[in-house]
Amino acid sequence: MTQGPSVLVAGGANLDVKCRADRPVVMRTSNPGTTTVACGGVARNVAERLARRGTAVRLLTILGEDAAGERIARETLAAGVDMSLCLRAALPTGSYTAVLDPEGELVVAVAAMHILDALDAAAIAAREEAIREAAFVVADANLSPPALAHLAGLAAAHGRPLALEPVSVAKAARLGPILAAGVPVALMTPNRDELAALTGLPVDGETALAAAARMLHGRGVRRLAVGLGAHGVFLSTAEGEIAVLPALAAGRARDVTGAGDAALAGTVFGLASGWDFTAAVSEGQRMAAAVVTRRDDAAAQEEIER
Numbered sequence: 001m002t003q004g005p006s007v008l009v010a011g012g013a014n015l016d017v018k019c020r021a022d023r024p025v026v027m028r029t030s031n032p033g034t035t036t037v038a039c040g041g042v043a044r045n046v047a048e049r050l051a052r053r054g055t056a057v058r059l060l061t062i063l064g065e066d067a068a069g070e071r072i073a074r075e076t077l078a079a080g081v082d083m084s085l086c087l088r089a090a091l092p093t094g095s096y097t098a099v100l101d102p103e104g105e106l107v108v109a110v111a112a113m114h115i116l117d118a119l120d121a122a123a124i125a126a127r128e129e130a131i132r133e134a135a136f137v138v139a140d141a142n143l144s145p146p147a148l149a150h151l152a153g154l155a156a157a158h159g160r161p162l163a164l165e166p167v168s169v170a171k172a173a174r175l176g177p178i179l180a181a182g183v184p185v186a187l188m189t190p191n192r193d194e195l196a197a198l199t200g201l202p203v204d205g206e207t208a209l210a211a212a213a214r215m216l217h218g219r220g221v222r223r224l225a226v227g228l229g230a231h232g233v234f235l236s237t238a239e240g241e242i243a244v245l246p247a248l249a250a251g252r253a254r255d256v257t258g259a260g261d262a263a264l265a266g267t268v269f270g271l272a273s274g275w276d277f278t279a280a281v282s283e284g285q286r287m288a289a290a291v292v293t294r295r296d297d298a299a300a301q302e303e304i305e306r
C-alpha cells in the first residue's frame, strides 16, 4: 500500500544486461562468465525504489513496443509504480549492456537509449497536470535537453521541488542549460566524476568537494548529495551545511549497479516526507546499502549460466 506525498520520476528505462567475467577480460575472444538480465534505467530504478519504500510514484518514460518494453512495463507496475504517464513507440526499448571484471568493476558499458529522443518537450507539456499534482519531481539526464528544459520550467512554474540526476559524465552536460537559466533545483545527486564534469573543478578531498558544491549552489542548486561509492556521501546545502556520511555496507557490496539510484530514491523519500536533509540523505544511504548487498532483489534477476 502506498502512502505520503506523490513523486513524479521522469527519465530512462532500460533492460540491463550485465556480464560478469570469471577472469580478467581479454578482448576479441570468449570470456567465461555469468550474464544477468534485469529491468534498469535510472528513472525506472528510482521509481521502483520509491514504490517499494511505500511512496505513491508515477514514472514518465518511453518504452518500445517490443518484448523488453513489455517486460519493463509489467515488472515495474508489479513493483507498485504508476505507469499511466509512460509513452510507447515503435522503436527499440532502451538497453544497457555492461561487462564487469571478476571484482565487479565496470570494464565497458553501452547505453543504447535513442528512444528517449521521442520523449520530447510536447510529451512533457501534455503531462503538465501530473507535474502540477506531484509533491516532488525527479528528472534524470537520459531525457533530451529540450525535454529536460521543459520539465524543469514546468516544475518551477508550479512551485514543485525538482531533483536532477546527471546519470553519467557524458550526460551531465545536458543539465548545464538548466543551471545557466537559474531554475531552482531542490536536489542534485552527482557522483564525484559527474561533479567534476559539471563544474570543471577538482574534486579530491573535502575542501575541493566543498568548493565545487559552492559553485553549484551559486547556480540555483539548493542541496547536493555527492555519491562517494564505498566512502559514502558528501552533502552540502546552499545555507552552508556540509557533512560526509559513511556507506553502511562498506566491505559488503556484491553489485553496485543502481546504488546511486537507490540513494537518490531514499533522499527524495525523506525530503518529500518533510525530513531535514541529513536525515533524508541517511535514508538514501540505508536504501543504497540494501541494493549493493542485494538483499531484496535476487528473485528479480534472471541468471543465465554459461
Ligand SMILES: Nc1ncnc2c1ncn2[C@@H]1O[C@H](COP(=O)(O)OP(=O)(O)O)[C@@H](O)[C@H]1O
Binding pocket: 190, 191, 226, 227, 228, 229, 230, 231, 232, 233, 246, 247, 248, 249, 250, 251, 252, 253, 256, 258, 259, 260, 261, 263, 285, 288, 289, 292
Ligand atoms: N562499493 C561500495 N560499497 C558500499 N557501498 C557502496 C559502494 N558503492 C556504492 N555504495 C553506496 O551507494 C551509494 C551511491 O553510490 P555511488 O557509487 O556513490 O553513486 P553512483 O552509483 O551514482 O555512481 C554510496 O553513497 C554508498 O552508500
Ligand SMILES: O=c1[nH]cc([C@@H]2O[C@H](COP(=O)(O)O)[C@@H](O)[C@H]2O)c(=O)[nH]1
Binding pocket: 012, 013, 014, 015, 016, 039, 040, 041, 042, 043, 045, 095, 096, 111, 142, 167, 168, 171, 256, 257, 258, 259, 260, 261
Ligand atoms: O546512460 C545511462 N547509463 C546507465 C543507465 C542505467 O543506470 C544503471 C546503472 O548505473 P550505475 O552503474 O551508475 O549504477 C542501470 O540500470 C542502467 O540502465 C541509464 O539509465 N543511462
